[in-house]
Amino acid sequence: MSFKDVIGHKTIVAQLKNAVSSGRVGNAYLFSGPTGIGKKTVAAQFAKALNCLKNDPDGCGECESCRKADASSHPDVKWCGPAGASRSIKIESVRELIRNAGMKPYEGRRKVFVLAEAETLNPASGNALLKTLEEPPADTVFILTTSHKDALLPTIRSRCQTVEFQPLPAKTMEEIARSRYSLPDREAGLYAAMSGGRIGRLDLLLKGDYFRRRDSIIGALAGGGCATVSAVVPMVEALIADLKDARKADEAGMKEQGSDIGDAEEAYLEGRYKEELYETLQCVYLFYRDMLVHKAAGDDSLFINYDKADIIKAMSAAHTRRGIEESIDLIASIRRAVAGNANLKLALEVLFLKLGKAA
Ligand SMILES: [Zn+2]
Structure with missing residues (x-):
């Protein structure tokens, strides 16, 4: 998949593609919006496009870098999220990430770090990350995703460029329910209404x-x-x-x-x-x-x-x-x-x- 295949979120995709093609890429983004709306999907495509060897702002999907990004095996794209019983992003994970950010990219142009559910950073992990966000190493991009923006440390929020994800229109959700799951109209309408404009949620409901x-x-x-x-x-x-x-x-x-x-x-x-x-x-x-x-x-x-x-x-x-x-x-x-x-x-x-x- 590439940016072209992202359903909806047109303005956001255009903004990120523009950053890739102009080279004016921020050091830190905060992708904010409800669970299942597509934040991680867009983050993955952004990370891929940032390192595409053909410089395709869509991410060509064919070069070695894009293929590795698709297979989640790109050495310069790292994901991290909450773990363990505390359901928080552990300080060790953040330290590891900071160490990694201090090194040059292995293969790509930029190192990309995606922190999913960033609201689960505890104060210690949040402060450790904040220091790095304040003085980001060259060629690094942090993408934080959150469904509870207000639960993030304000100092972290202010360091990031916020990107707000909006629910997709009901009509679009209905089309997806019909085409992807071959549902009859009435049922597609029911699922579309239940999904609240979120593809992730639609998938969850249907599975x-x-x-x-x-x-x-x-x-x-x-x-x-x-x-x-x-x-x-x-x-x-x-x-x-x-x-x-x-x-x-x-x-x-x-x-x-x-x-x-x-x-x-x-x-x-x-x-x-x-x-x-x-x-x-x-x-x-x-x-x-x-x-x-x-x-x-x-x-x-x-x-x-x-x-x-x-x-x-x-x-x-x-x-x-x-x-x-x-x-x-x-x-x-x-x-x-x-x-x-x-x-x-x-x-x-x-x-x-x-x-x-x-x-
Ligand atoms: Zn490529």
């Missing part, structure tokens, strides 16, 4: 067990399955076991392809687990959003979960508008908490119990 999880949660909420502690506890346990099974399956798949599970793989798996959990909470969020739409507009053509229209209408009728709004706020706050390091099981139990009791 994952999103609908099975959604159906069981909506079933529990509508059927009184969240009314008591004794009902909620096993439900949350089953949900967490289900998410962990998905993670184990991912890990088994990676081992089958010959990967050792080191820090980078561990980080990837943990990231996927977090995404699956996020999507699970997002499905609850969208369900309540539909209830609110029904309350406010009474128009079920605006439902995202259109296939659950009857349940949505019944649930909406059984709740006050204020109750629905409070539930939506609650889901959003629990989602933030579990994205951090909150006790996952307890947070989910509290959420479903409160939703079960809300009126």
Whole structure:
């Protein structure tokens, strides 16, 4: 793939290509936008184009440098992200990266360092990186990606050129759902609405067990399955076991392809687990959003979960508008908490119990 194959993000791609062709490349970029929107895809293409031997601002995809970049084996393109139980970018990784940045490029024109989920830099790693960003070695480009820009040290943010990624239009998402996954129109529309303009999320929804999880949660909420502690506890346990099974399956798949599970793989798996959990909470969020739409507009053509229209209408009728709004706020706050390091099981139990009791 090359910049040409990036779907959407036209202005950003043009800006980065222009930097490549003019040679006016910044030392540090901050790619900001929600998870799954395409930040890493664009970062990978940028890193490739910066070192293309044919000087093709698109990245020719054919020269040795481009081929190595595509195979993630270019010695001058390094990726790093959160790892370990703390889910943070470790100080050792940052030190290693800084050492590496001090050396000349091995083969390419520039050394490119991509720090994924840069909001997980802890203060020590962040400060170590900051020193390098303040006096960047020649021919180095840092690309930090983040879905929580505000959680970054302000001093780091101010050292970077910020590039904001916007969700893709629903029409584009529908086309992708139709062409890439051969979905019929109505279903493509549903997935497009659920994806929130993010291709990564669309892929996740279509590969994952999103609908099975959604159906069981909506079933529990509508059927009184969240009314008591004794009902909620096993439900949350089953949900967490289900998410962990998905993670184990991912890990088994990676081992089958010959990967050792080191820090980078561990980080990837943990990231996927977090995404699956996020999507699970997002499905609850969208369900309540539909209830609110029904309350406010009474128009079920605006439902995202259109296939659950009857349940949505019944649930909406059984709740006050204020109750629905409070539930939506609650889901959003629990989602933030579990994205951090909150006790996952307890947070989910509290959420479903409160939703079960809300009126
Ligand atoms: Zn090339």
